[in-house]
Amino acid sequence: MSYFTCKSVPLNAVYVVVGGLTGLGFETVKFIAENGGGYIAILSRKIPSNEKQEEMKALQQQYKGSKVVFVQCDVTLTSDVEKAFQSIVNIFAGSPIKGVFQSAVVLHDGHLEVLNLADFQKVLNPKVAGTLNLHWATRRQELDYFVCYSSVTSFLGNSTQANYAAANSFLDVFCLYRRNRGLSGQSINWGALNLGVPLKPPLPQAEQAQFPQPLLIALVLQPPSILMAFC
Numbered sequence: 001m002s003y004f005t006c007k008s009v010p011l012n013a014v015y016v017v018v019g020g021l022t023g024l025g026f027e028t029v030k031f032i033a034e035n036g037g038g039y040i041a042i043l044s045r046k047i048p049s050n051e052k053q054e055e056m057k058a059l060q061q062q063y064k065g066s067k068v069v070f071v072q073c074d075v076t077l078t079s080d081v082e083k084a085f086q087s088i089v090n091i092f093a094g095s096p097i098k099g100v101f102q103s104a105v106v107l108h109d110g111h112l113e114v115l116n117l118a119d120f121q122k123v124l125n126p127k128v129a130g131t132l133n134l135h136w137a138t139r140r141q142e143l144d145y146f147v148c149y150s151s152v153t154s155f156l157g158n159s160t161q162a163n164y165a166a167a168n169s170f171l172d173v174f175c176l177y178r179r180n181r182g183l184s185g186q187s188i189n190w191g192a193l194n195l196g197v198p199l200k201p202p203l204p205q206a207e208q209a210q211f212p213q214p215l216l217i218a219l220v221l222q223p224p225s226i227l228m229a230f231c
């Protein structure tokens with residue numbers, strides 16, 4: 001039985017990937033499709049580029065029976081999330097939502113003394129408000145997976161990422177809270193990967209030159225390898 005085949009429900013299940021158009025989110029979409037996940041709904045604020053739409057179509061052709069749809073949604077807005085889940089229920093009528101993968105992130109790095117409240121809110125919102133919205137929107141679903149993408153920064157810290165560390169710590173603790181309530185919940189503390197946020201904006205040429213190549217190779221891994229994952 002495939003990892004994404006639902007044991008209790010014989011119908012195709014639906015998996016929601018927030019932030020699923022790019023980086024680790026899109027790797028997750030591919031992973032779910034490859035592993036028989038069937039129906040996948042991608043949520044993000046920007047609509048997919050033509051190139052990304054082609055990639056989504058190609059996935060559906062490669063994995064027969066799979067269906068990958070996009071639903072525009074700002075996960076920080078409760079009304080957006082509720083509407084998005086209603087659309088998903090309509091699109092995949094009769095199929096249960098069995099998994100949520102929360103991959104949304106916004107960065108705003110800076111030393112603690114220069115970060116203001118707005119810089120914290122910008123980074124905390126997608127992970128804190130977004131995750132709470134997903135929790136509430138799925139309260140009537142029996143989820144097999146509620147997976148949040150956190151970072152090693154949550155417990156190792158980083159001199160310019162206090163806001164990001166706090167946002168990820170919330171994910172770790174919130175998943176524990178869900179599990180204590182008998183709900184699915186898994187926070188994954190990813191290490192640095194060579195996809196998604198670390199690649200944008202690219203480091204200025206001067207900084208790239210200063211960064212020792214062996215360190216880059218040691219720290220930044222090919223997707224989807226895991227440097228550290230504390231489950």
Ligand SMILES: NC(=O)c1ccc[n+]([C@@H]2O[C@H](COP(=O)([O-])OP(=O)(O)OC[C@H]3O[C@@H](n4cnc5c(N)ncnc54)[C@H](OP(=O)(O)O)[C@@H]3O)[C@@H](O)[C@H]2O)c1
Nearest residue numbers: 019022023024045046074075104105149190192193196197
């Ligand atoms: N890449 C790494 O090395 C790494 C390491 C550790 C942890 N992680 C974690 O892995 C996850 C994915 O990171 P990534 O590197 O793949 O980043 P990414 O490529 O920048 O993907 C983040 C996605 O989040 C979406 N997003 C942001 N705000 C949103 C909102 N309000 N509502 C809906 N979608 C929103 C973005 O799409 P829109 O802008 O269109 O909304 C984007 O597609 C994050 O949780 C990150 O903390 C990544």
